Amino acid sequence: MSFINYSSREINCKLVYYGPGLGGKTTNLQFIYAKTSPEAKGKMISLATETERTLFFDFLPLSLGEIRGFKTRFHLYTVPGQVFYDASRKLILKGVDGVVFVADSQIERMEANIESLDNLRQNLIEQGYDLDKLPFVMQYNKRDLPNIASVAELHEALNPTNVIEFEARATTGVGVFETLKAIAKAVLTELRRGSGG
Amino acid sequence: MSAPEVMFPEEQRQISSVCQRLHRDANAKAVLLIGRDGQPIAEAGEVGEIDVTSLSSLTAGNVAATGGISKILREKDFTSQFHEGEKTHVHITLVAGRAILVVLFDERSSLGLVRLRVRKATEEMARLFEQVAKKAAASTGPSILNEITDADIDKLFND
Numbered sequence: 001m002s003f004i005n006y007s008s009r010e011i012n013c014k015l016v017y018y019g020p021g022l023g024g025k026t027t028n029l030q031f032i033y034a035k036t037s038p039e040a041k042g043k044m045i046s047l048a049t050e051t052e053r054t055l056f057f058d059f060l061p062l063s064l065g066e067i068r069g070f071k072t073r074f075h076l077y078t079v080p081g082q083v084f085y086d087a088s089r090k091l092i093l094k095g096v097d098g099v100v101f102v103a104d105s106q107i108e109r110m111e112a113n114i115e116s117l118d119n120l121r122q123n124l125i126e127q128g129y130d131l132d133k134l135p136f137v138m139q140y141n142k143r144d145l146p147n148i149a150s151v152a153e154l155h156e157a158l159n160p161t162n163v164i165e166f167e168a169r170a171t172t173g174v175g176v177f178e179t180l181k182a183i184a185k186a187v188l189t190e191l192r193r194g195s196g197g
Numbered sequence: 198m199s200a201p202e203v204m205f206p207e208e209q210r211q212i213s214s215v216c217q218r219l220h221r222d223a224n225a226k227a228v229l230l231i232g233r234d235g236q237p238i239a240e241a242g243e244v245g246e247i248d249v250t251s252l253s254s255l256t257a258g259n260v261a262a263t264g265g266i267s268k269i270l271r272e273k274d275f276t277s278q279f280h281e282g283e284k285t286h287v288h289i290t291l292v293a294g295r296a297i298l299v300v301l302f303d304e305r306s307s308l309g310l311v312r313l314r315v316r317k318a319t320e321e322m323a324r325l326f327e328q329v330a331k332k333a334a335a336s337t338g339p340s341i342l343n344e345i346t347d348a349d350i351d352k353l354f355n356d
Contacts, residue, residue, distance in 0.1 A: 001201060001202055001234055002201040002202070003202045003204070003234065003236045004340075004341065004342070005203070005238070006204060006209075006341075007206040007210070012232075012236045014235075042248070045251055045254065045255065056258060056262070057258060059251070061250045061251075061254070064353050064354075065353045067341075067345055067349045067350070067353060068344055068345060068349060070341055075234075075235060075236070075254065088262070090265070091261040091262060091264075091265055092258075094233075094234065094261060095233065184353075184354070185353075188350050188353075189350060191201065191342050192342050192343060192345045192350075194201075195343045
């Protein structure tokens with residue numbers, strides 16, 4: 001849930017990167033961390049297993065600048081993608097303001113994408129949210145790999161509501177900041193809309 | 198998206214002063230107040246060396262995980278936690294289900310004293326959060342949010 005502090009003049013929002021295991025959620029955050037100036041970012045935290053699989057979450061605090069004298073701070077989280085960490089995923093969705101779904105474009109991961117998207121929708125319902133009413137951006141990652149589904153196929157399977165979508169190669173950063181900007185913008189726009197502005 | 202949580206300058210000042218009093222009365226190293234989603238709200242004491250943003254996010258994650266455990270055990274929320282370190286100990290308490298109060302202390306204090314002082318501080322904080330909620334609900338003045346224009350948002354993302 002966004003938090004507006006009229007005393008320290010800050011707007012805080014929570015973004016969650018969701019998607020199947022090994023799809024590139026952590027890589028998105030690592031690229032953002034690597035390419036952001038030191039004054040705009042805090043420390044990146046990864047609660048990972050010894051084999052670098054996300055165990056609980058990754059966390060990256062980012063400052064995007066000021067709006068009307070208020071600092072905008074975005075807290076970026078990833079969820080663990082592996083199926084059996086569902087309880088952890090539910091916890092991380094609490095208080096979410098916007099979601100990025102990082103889909104794995106490889107044909108053999110199509111089923112995992114669909115399963116993860118269903119899981120996102122279901123877990124949001126349990127937290128009292130409706131994915132169709134939440135700021136939501138779709139990212140088709142790993143576009144550089146050889147065995148990938150076409151964007152049209154991914155769109156048909158994963159994006160029937162036509163939310164804004166991006167092709168990405170998170171390892172080299174293609175599409176990463178475009179995705180971040182789109183979700184941050186959607187969250188701020190929704191915040192304003194929710195306030196009646 | 199649910200309505201945003203807010204904090205106003207007057208209550209922020211009062212909450213900060215409760216944190217400072219707790220820091221002094223509990224002989225604590227530091228006191229932090231954090232929103233349930235991990236945003237730092239107020240602090241007192243020796244926080245200069247601490248990465249408050251990271252600590253806040255991890256504490257909120259910890260509290261959320263503990264809440265998950267309590268659900269599995271069909272227990273109501275565990276309202277407090279204690280982590281015993283070699284030098285620094287951490288006492289974590291929920292404040293009216295809205296915030297998390299973290300007290301860091303060492304051998305200059307004791308768990309009993311911290312618990313005692315925390316109880317009083319959380320009561321005061323709960324009252325102040327109630328006040329904030331009432332004020333936010335009654336607020337009819339222009340909010341920062343509806344002053345924001347498309348151009349303001351676009352300006353943030355100009356490279």
